[in-house]
Amino acid sequence: MESKQPMAENTARKGPRPSLIQSKPPRKRDPRLLAVIDQHGCTGCEACIVFCPVDCIEIVPNVPHAQFQQVVEVDIERCIGCALCSKYCPWETIPMFSYEEGIKQAPSLTMKSVCNQKTKEDTAPNPRF
Numbered sequence: 001m002e003s004k005q006p007m008a009e010n011t012a013r014k015g016p017r018p019s020l021i022q023s024k025p026p027r028k029r030d031p032r033l034l035a036v037i038d039q040h041g042c043t044g045c046e047a048c049i050v051f052c053p054v055d056c057i058e059i060v061p062n063v064p065h066a067q068f069q070q071v072v073e074v075d076i077e078r079c080i081g082c083a084l085c086s087k088y089c090p091w092e093t094i095p096m097f098s099y100e101e102g103i104k105q106a107p108s109l110t111m112k113s114v115c116n117q118k119t120k121e122d123t124a125p126n127p128r129f
Contacts, residue, residue, distance in 0.1 A: 031081030034102030035074045038109045041093035044070030048085035048094060054078055057085060076106055 037048070037057075049057045049072060056078035060071040074085070074094075086094040097105055 030099045031079060032099060033081035033083060033096045034076050034079050034099055034106075035081070035083070035085050035094050035096055036076070036102050036106045036109050037072060037074055038093045038095060039071065040109075041091050042072065043091055044072055045090060046070075046072065047088050047090055048072060048074075051084040051088045053082060053084065054080055056080075073110060076102065 035048075035057075044059070046059070049055075049059070056075045057072050058075065060073050063071045081096070081099070083096050086096050095105075096102075
């Protein structure tokens with residue numbers, strides 16, 4: 001015999017979850033190497049995304065240039081320098097730089113630079129250096 005009790009109210013959160021961390025926590029130490037995708041040769045095949053152990057490589061949405069099928073970028077603030085993306089990139093477009101050199105090279109190789117979409121935030125000096 002079935003009981004006809006009313007189901008409990010659904011209390012699942014509707015909409016986006018508020019962030020528990022207001023900003024990125026500082027790194028304990030900087031990696032020795034950084035991956036920077038050279039957008040002049042990247043085809044957007046996503047091989048690097050598959051091998052990244054910290055998910056710091058993401059697809060860039062709504063790229064306005066027809067020359068790019070799909071574009072991926074490395075979030076250098078999350079990159080740990082493991083070099084797996086560089087090792088498995090079939091187009092050899094992910095050079096690994098020393099941390100300091102990677103910070104210097106990123107502005108000239110990343111998608112925003114290639115498409116002339118730099119913002120004030122991108123060109124502002126990094127307070128860490």
